[in-house]
Amino acid sequence: DFFNNQDEYLKNYDKVVFTGMIDQYFDYCYGELEYRSLKFETEELDQDNFQGNAVVNYTDAKTPFTRIIEHKHFEFGKGDKNKTIITREYPKTWHRGDEPYYPVNNSANNALYKKYKELADAKADNIIFGGRLGQYRYYNMDQVIGAALVTVEKELD
Known part of the structure; x- marks a missing residue:
């Protein structure tokens, strides 16, 4: 710090x-x-592939999260073939003490x-x-x- x-x-x-x-x-x-902050929710799924690439952005008003990251696609296929890990990013109002991401x-x-x-x-x-x-x-x-x-x-x- x-x-x-x-x-x-x-x-x-x-x-x-x-x-x-x-x-x-x-x-x-x-x-x-x-500032705008983010909230992350990570989930392990019992499947080889969830979305076919590392990041998919969601820009419609109905979807509560802004993107899903599928980590194995950053690793070039490394890891368990029968599982994948995804993280959903949700917008969050920033308050002092939170991690700021965007002005x-x-x-x-x-x-x-x-x-x-x-x-x-x-x-x-x-x-x-x-x-x-x-x-x-x-x-x-x-x-x-x-x-x-x-x-x-x-x-x-």
Whole structure:
């Protein structure tokens, strides 16, 4: 946990990459940003294959979960041929202490994030805020890699 060793990190390193929640970093001084969390339900099934691939997303309003992950497809067929393990992901409202997964980008939250960003620019020049939580932005994997490369180029310039 960054906050357990924060003083040591800030004292011993010229730059620190912080990928946690930017509002938490500043002790929620302007209030909490909203996040979406997830609830996971894992099930072992007595069958070789459940859905034929690793991830199926569900976008209809009637399905209570957003995706099903079938783990064996990440393992390239390893494991018990007569069983499979699936995990359903359900959206969950985030509360302080929960694991945040996604920012809730709306006008109110984006305005609040802007205040935290301005504070970071003014007071935390040795901290690089990155990722979905540090930059309060939804990223796909290609976007997060692109953002990381831009940050590295800026920092090494």
